Amino acid sequence: MVHTALTPVFVGLRTGLHVLFFALTVLVIARAVLDPTDASVLVIVLALILGVTYAMGAFFPSATRTRGLLPLVWMALLTAEWIVLLWLIADAAYLVFPLFFLFLHLLGRWWGSAAILVSTILAICALGIHSGWSVGGVVGPLVGAGVALLIGLGYQALAREAQQREALVRELLATQGQLAATEHESGVLAERARLAREIHDTLAQGLSSIQMLLHAAERADPGRPGVEHIRLARETAAANLAEARRFIRELTPPQLDDQTLGGALRRLARTQWSTQGLDVQVRVSDTVALPMHLQTALLRITQGAIANVIQHAEATTATVTIAVENDQLHFTVMDDGTGFDLQVPARGSAEKSDSFGLQATAERVQQLGGKLTIDTAPGRGTTLTVELSLTEFV
Numbered sequence: 010m011v012h013t014a015l016t017p018v019f020v021g022l023r024t025g026l027h028v029l030f031f032a033l034t035v036l037v038i039a040r041a042v043l044d045p046t047d048a049s050v051l052v053i054v055l056a057l058i059l060g061v062t063y064a065m066g067a068f069f070p071s072a073t074r075t076r077g078l079l080p081l082v083w084m085a086l087l088t089a090e091w092i093v094l095l096w097l098i099a100d101a102a103y104l105v106f107p108l109f110f111l112f113l114h115l116l117g118r119w120w121g122s123a124a125i126l127v128s129t130i131l132a133i134c135a136l137g138i139h140s141g142w143s144v145g146g147v148v149g150p151l152v153g154a155g156v157a158l159l160i161g162l163g164y165q166a167l168a169r170e171a172q173q174r175e176a177l178v179r180e181l182l183a184t185q186g187q188l189a190a191t192e193h194e195s196g197v198l199a200e201r202a203r204l205a206r207e208i209h210d211t212l213a214q215g216l217s218s219i220q221m222l223l224h225a226a227e228r229a230d231p232g233r234p235g236v237e238h239i240r241l242a243r244e245t246a247a248a249n250l251a252e253a254r255r256f257i258r259e260l261t262p263p264q265l266d267d268q269t270l271g272g273a274l275r276r277l278a279r280t281q282w283s284t285q286g287l288d289v290q291v292r293v294s295d296t297v298a299l300p301m302h303l304q305t306a307l308l309r310i311t312q313g314a315i316a317n318v319i320q321h322a323e324a325t326t327a328t329v330t331i332a333v334e335n336d337q338l339h340f341t342v343m344d345d346g347t348g349f350d351l352q353v354p355a356r357g358s359a360e361k362s363d364s365f366g367l368q369a370t371a372e373r374v375q376q377l378g379g380k381l382t383i384d385t386a387p388g389r390g391t392t393l394t395v396e397l398s399l400t401e402f403v
Contacts (some may be wrong), residue, residue, distance in 0.1 A: 030107040031086050034060045040100045042402055048097045055097070059104075084115050088128075095131065099139030102132040105150065177297040188369070198305055201325050207302055208253055239353040270304040272309060285319050293331040299338075303397075307331065307340060308376055317367075322346025322391060333399065338379075340395040348385040366375045 034056050041052040043050045091108060094101040112128070113121035137143075203229050223243035227236060271293035278289035290307050299307075311329055318324050324346030332339045367383065374381040374395050385391035 026107050026110055030063055030104065031060060033103050033107070034063075036103065037094065037098060039096060052094065052098050055090060055094050056101075057089070059094060062087050062090060080115050084111060087111070088314065092131065095135045099136055102135050104127065105132045116337075192372075198279055198309070199302055203302065205256075208256055213250060213253040214276065216246050216253060220250060222248040235239050270299060270307060270331065273304075273308060277312070277315075277394075278329075282319070287315070287319050287324065288326045290326070290328045292328065294333075299399075303377070306373055307395075310340070310373055310395065311342060313370055318344045318346060318391075323350070324390065336399045337399040338399055340397070341392060343390065343392040345390045348387050348390050350387055351383065351385060 032179040041049040112124035274291045324344040379397035382394040
């Protein structure tokens with residue numbers, strides 16, 4: 010059994026039923042001993058056999074908690090032994106109460122209810138034949154059957170709710186882990202982009218300036234004493250500048266090696282996305298100068314959006330557009346897929362993945378101080394729009 014907050018309740022109910030069954034079996038044996046008849050020995054032996062048969066299911070719960078031939082055979086044998094015992098002694102009628110729960114558990118709501126009704130009639134008839142007909146002999150088993158039916162159905166509803174809660178907890182834990190991994194990845198990428206910008210704006214620019222100044226000094230007087238030292242210093246600065254630029258390339262995402270977001274997206278459209286059956290049109294002006302960390306964020310958002318389109322939208326084409334107007338960046342990913350209903354909570358695994366991807370995208374946009382809009386409906390595709398103010402990145 011998977012441990013949940015309701016596990017002690019289930020264990021308590023099952024233990025109580027086991028104790029009740031064996032207590033009633035002991036009661037039957039005690040009545041046979043204290044009020045002996047010609048069938049007392051047979052009653053005692055049969056009661057012991059009934060207890061052993063029941064114990065087989067109690068000590069091997071995996072065999073009695075699954076639908077199949079083995080638990081049905083076990084239940085049929087137990088029921089047959091109870092019917093024979095009921096024919097011999099009227100006190101065996103009390104054993105029908107724990108059997109009610111067994112019928113309901115193994116046969117389900119409808120067949121279990123039918124079995125409860127039949128066993129109740131048998132118990133009433135047995136009491137009437139052995140002890141004479143009375144109102145108590147009829148009403149008692151009927152009330153017991155009704156109570157057992159209500160408790161059994163409530164137990165099943167509680168068990169289903171516990172399973173749903175356990176599944177929800179597992180889903181929340183998995184989502185939490187995915188979110189933590191995504192946040193860690195975003196933090197690593199942001200830090201790498203920051204380091205790349207710092208190296209570019211400080212070390213690389215300084216080395217470039219030193220190289221140009223030394224080159225100018227070398228050309229101004231090629232024959233002056235010590236010019237070879239100036240030349241060596243210029244070559245050293247050039248070598249260090251090349252090394253700094255290599256560091257910058259390694260710190261930026263591989264897809265942005267060409268230093269343009271448009272080029273990276275077109276390369277992905279020609280290679281990775283086209284091989285997966287999606288025609289992606291990229292409308293990005295390479296003249297748009299964006300900070301490296303912003304390019305990285307837009308690249309990640311595009312990759313996530315296109316991944317969702319490929320996996321869930323059943324689309325054939327998609328269009329990625331990035332435009333800048335009056336220091337406002339407009340970014341859209343539009344597809345001709347099946348779309349979805351934003352108002353309906355996700356139930357399937359695909360929708361869950363889609364929902365998590367949108368959540369990660371929303372968090373990225375929020376970190377950039379932008380606005381995310383999703384325009385979609387079943388049957389008419391999806392348009393994801395991101396609006397950012399570039400004044401914050403100057």
